[in-house]
Amino acid sequence: MVDRVGRIVARHPERTAVVSATEALDYRELWRRVNAWQQRCLSLGLPAGALVTILSGSGTGLPPAFLGARAAGLVPLLLDEALPQSQLAAVRPAALLRADEDEVRPTEDANPRTLPPEAGYLAFSSGTQGMPKGIVGQAAGLLAFVDWEIARLDVRPGTRVAMLTSPAFDVVYRDLLLPLCAGGELHVADRTVRFAPPAVLPWLADHGIEVLHAVPSLSARWLDAAGPTLDVLAHTLFAGEPLYGRHVRRWRQAAPRTRVVNLYGPTETTLARFHYEVPADCGTGLQPVGRPLPGGEVELVSLGPPSEYGDTRVVVISTPHGSLGYLSETCSPDDLRRLRRERGITRFQTQDRGLLDPVGNLVVAGRVDSLVKRRGAFVDIGRIEAAATELPEVRAACCLQLASDSAIVLAVAGPDPAAAAELRRKLRAPLGADLPDRVVALPSLPLLPGGKVDRRSVRELLNLEDVV
The missing domain is CATH 3.40.50.12780 (ANL, N-terminal domain)
Incomplete structure (x- = not known):
């Protein structure tokens, strides 16, 4: 360089x-x-x-x-x-x-x-x-x-x-x-x-x-x-x-x-x-x-038996241009297992679920941990976020499952708080059984310094809203 x-x-x-x-x-x-x-x-x-x-x-x-x-x-x-x-x-x-x-x-x-x-x-x-x-x-x-x-x-x-x-x-x-x-x-x-x-x-x-x-x-x-x-x-x-x-x-x-x-x-x-x-x-x-960029390869590796959402597959990336590994003091043994550098190739098992579209493009369909259980059935909270962003009044969406009562709550930025219940009605048709338990409208979603949605802060806001 x-x-x-x-x-x-x-x-x-x-x-x-x-x-x-x-x-x-x-x-x-x-x-x-x-x-x-x-x-x-x-x-x-x-x-x-x-x-x-x-x-x-x-x-x-x-x-x-x-x-x-x-x-x-x-x-x-x-x-x-x-x-x-x-x-x-x-x-x-x-x-x-x-x-x-x-x-x-x-x-x-x-x-x-x-x-x-x-x-x-x-x-x-x-x-x-x-x-x-x-x-x-x-x-x-x-x-x-x-x-x-x-x-x-x-x-x-x-x-x-x-x-x-x-x-x-x-x-x-x-x-x-x-x-x-x-x-x-x-x-x-x-x-x-x-x-x-x-x-x-x-x-x-x-x-x-x-x-x-x-x-x-x-x-x-x-x-x-x-x-x-x-x-x-x-x-x-x-x-x-x-x-x-x-x-x-x-x-x-x-x-x-x-x-x-x-x-x-x-x-x-x-x-x-x-x-x-x-x-x-x-x-x-x-x-x-x-x-993939030149030299890279992708594998979609099954994580287990098919669920009601089909065969869940995780994205695994192999590339000669990847990192050399983690600082061991900053990661878990499972992290070290998922990131390997051998014979000049980095192989990383992500936490993202993926599929290939009809022409061979990778589509990242959500994270592994975005499949959560509610009352004994799996719900894809990534699918809820995707459906919410289709609504013209929604600028941004973040869906989480609260630990307090296992409720799935969708936080959105854009609509007036009084219109949140109406959003849930609009989502009923595209989501069916995946419909969130509640929709909460916030003035804006908190972001991490790098620009991504700060899901931890959203969770804190939702827990506070739940208490109130």
Whole structure:
């Protein structure tokens, strides 16, 4: 990755590389700062593969700090200064780099962690599937994805790519490396933009963004806030959550010229492993995640005897570009069983249920734990969420089973609270026996810092509503 950026510098030193709210760097200045960071890191005398943390905000500091650390042979964990760093206890970094202050200092850890030569970064899972797990990412896997995306999207020198993702989440590497490995422009959104939905569409328009990575739930909030039409947005790549055609249609009203791609792939398999370009005439329902990226394979493995919902099959992904494994202190023995790296291939058994559509596209039909029992019968709460999103008055939906009485409660954002009971009546026909016990309308659904629906917080709100 460092060599790739260096070749861009040699060809286009005067082109704009990074733009923030306070300054713009051309590739010559970016490279000067990369070299300065490399020297700072080398001065620490750390062994190759030593783990370091990079703390950054929303300026131009992150790209040169990351590339400089990699040039020095170190393995970074990116942290967002606006978010808690609760995972640090299990990390044991050798040094802390403050990207926006040009500061580096060794830690006082008596046993700092060193990772294998193939490691390129450390990331933590989002926490939507239990406690966040530390995942050792493969450097070659990052570059393989970036190369695929450059070719797929025809990213060229000058292409403007948005960075709206928090540095604390591994998907930030899609934003960070895509433009810099192709001579494009990385436009870094200030935190006042990232944390304010009404500010996002105007920022995208003002910066002439051409490529955007987004989470469906978060981008729905941007649309709710309204804003200018994004006439130059050429590519929108959604990931992280189920993507419904209804949201795609809303998004295309705001960005009429954009191509929409649905990406899928857990952190364990490096950024994304499946892609599907959503056609112009897509339906309103759940969209496929498509075909594997080059080198990847998918298996649909039966979890047991068929239930009333048929043969439940879990998605298993194999790829040479996947992660190297978990930090053992951050995961369970079952986690270690489901993620294996052998003979250069990562094999990961996800917690997602999948099927193939008639033309061979993978469809993620829900999570394994979205099949719950109510009064002795299975109910698919993922199916309830999908049906709710078909209703025009529903902006977002999250369905959960409450432990207190096993009731299945659907939380929706959009309709007036007084209309919640009417929504349940509308869902009776499409859901039949899967009808939720209650529907609760909330002003909005809480989101995790990465943009996904925060199901744990929704559960807390529903339990509180149940008590009230």
